[in-house]
Amino acid sequence: MIDPLERWAQYGEKPDYAGLLTFSGTVYSQDPGELEGFDVAIVGAPMDDLVSDRPGARLAPRAIRAASSPPGPHLETKVDALAELRVIDFGDAPVIPADPERSHAAIEATVGQVIAAGALPVVLGGDHSITEPSVRACATAHGPVGMVHFDTHTDTGAEVFGVERSHGTFIRRLVDAGQVEPRRYAQIGLRGYWPGEREFAWQAERGITSLFAHDVRDLGIREVVRRAMAAVGAGPVYLTVDVDVLDPAFIPGTGTPEPGGLTASELLLAVRTVAAELELVGADVVEVIPTGIGTADSSALVAERVVREALTGIALRRRG
Numbered sequence: 001m002i003d004p005l006e007r008w009a010q011y012g013e014k015p016d017y018a019g020l021l022t023f024s025g026t027v028y029s030q031d032p033g034e035l036e037g038f039d040v041a042i043v044g045a046p047m048d049d050l051v052s053d054r055p056g057a058r059l060a061p062r063a064i065r066a067a068s069s070p071p072g073p074h075l076e077t078k079v080d081a082l083a084e085l086r087v088i089d090f091g092d093a094p095v096i097p098a099d100p101e102r103s104h105a106a107i108e109a110t111v112g113q114v115i116a117a118g119a120l121p122v123v124l125g126g127d128h129s130i131t132e133p134s135v136r137a138c139a140t141a142h143g144p145v146g147m148v149h150f151d152t153h154t155d156t157g158a159e160v161f162g163v164e165r166s167h168g169t170f171i172r173r174l175v176d177a178g179q180v181e182p183r184r185y186a187q188i189g190l191r192g193y194w195p196g197e198r199e200f201a202w203q204a205e206r207g208i209t210s211l212f213a214h215d216v217r218d219l220g221i222r223e224v225v226r227r228a229m230a231a232v233g234a235g236p237v238y239l240t241v242d243v244d245v246l247d248p249a250f251i252p253g254t255g256t257p258e259p260g261g262l263t264a265s266e267l268l269l270a271v272r273t274v275a276a277e278l279e280l281v282g283a284d285v286v287e288v289i290p291t292g293i294g295t296a297d298s299s300a301l302v303a304e305r306v307v308r309e310a311l312t313g314i315a316l317r318r319r320g
């Protein structure tokens with residue numbers, strides 16, 4: 001086990017930019033035997049072979065580690081999570097470029113090692129397909145899990161461009177495999193133009209709860225989260241956060257940005273509330289494209305959506 005803080009021990013803290021790159025400067029190990037006694041293990045899942053649009057999320061685990069802030073008490077809650085929990089960075093799953101099946105197997109095995117040691121896995125994606133092997137590892141240990149899913153998209157397609165294993169299909173695969181309980185599964189932040197009636201009919205038949213971005217706008221984030229948590233209820237829960245749930249104003253660096261999304265403060269409160277109230281057995285954050293910042297033309301994107309909203313209004317008016 002390596003402690004990146006060790007060389008700065010006499011100062012009590014390490015500068016963020018120096019030393020071994022681990023999440024928030026936590027200790028690092030790749031040895032599952034050293035996971036005993038830890039509450040949480042960070043696992044990187046640097047693959048983006050299954051995106052339907054812009055690639056680059058394979059670069060996110062390192063970028064998120066580089067962006068991580070040092071420990072210290074949270075100003076709103078007064079909680080220093082890194083002091084109260086024993087957290088270890090377990091490194092990246094051994095993914096294979098251009099071989100999504102073997103990469104998924106590697107992610108499932110690595111997350112499985114974390115769970116076997118009694119720690120809670122927090123996975124840094126990666127495209128959203130990485131949630132499939134991560135949830136599979138959790139469901140193997142805990143039985144079928146509930147899910148809270150922050151996303152613009154439902155990711156419940158049967159296929160995307162005819163491809164069944166995709167970042168747009170993994171939830172359907174997990175529900176069909178009995179690993180996510182559809183009646184204990186809530187989506188938050190849906191908007192835009194995908195999916196369609198067929199996918200929503202499939203969801204409705206199974207009792208999946210869908211909360212849209214317009215629900216967040218009209219009801220407020222606290223009420224939306226309350227409804228999601230009521231649907232999920234007691235029992236093991238997996239939390240998955242696709243950062244494209246945020247408005248592109250907050251996150252231009254993602255693969256399929258969609259205007260009209262949540263604010264960062266809404267998402268942060270929602271994630272904290274879910275983690276505080278529900279029995280999480282695993283979590284992930286996905287679809288960050290660090291190199292996308294500055295290349296995603298969010299001003300053109302919002303202009304395109306303004307036109308689409310105007311056209312939608314015109315069409316509604318003509319219906320009478």
Ligand SMILES: [Mn+2]
Pocket residue numbers: 128151152153155167242
């Ligand atoms: Mn997604």
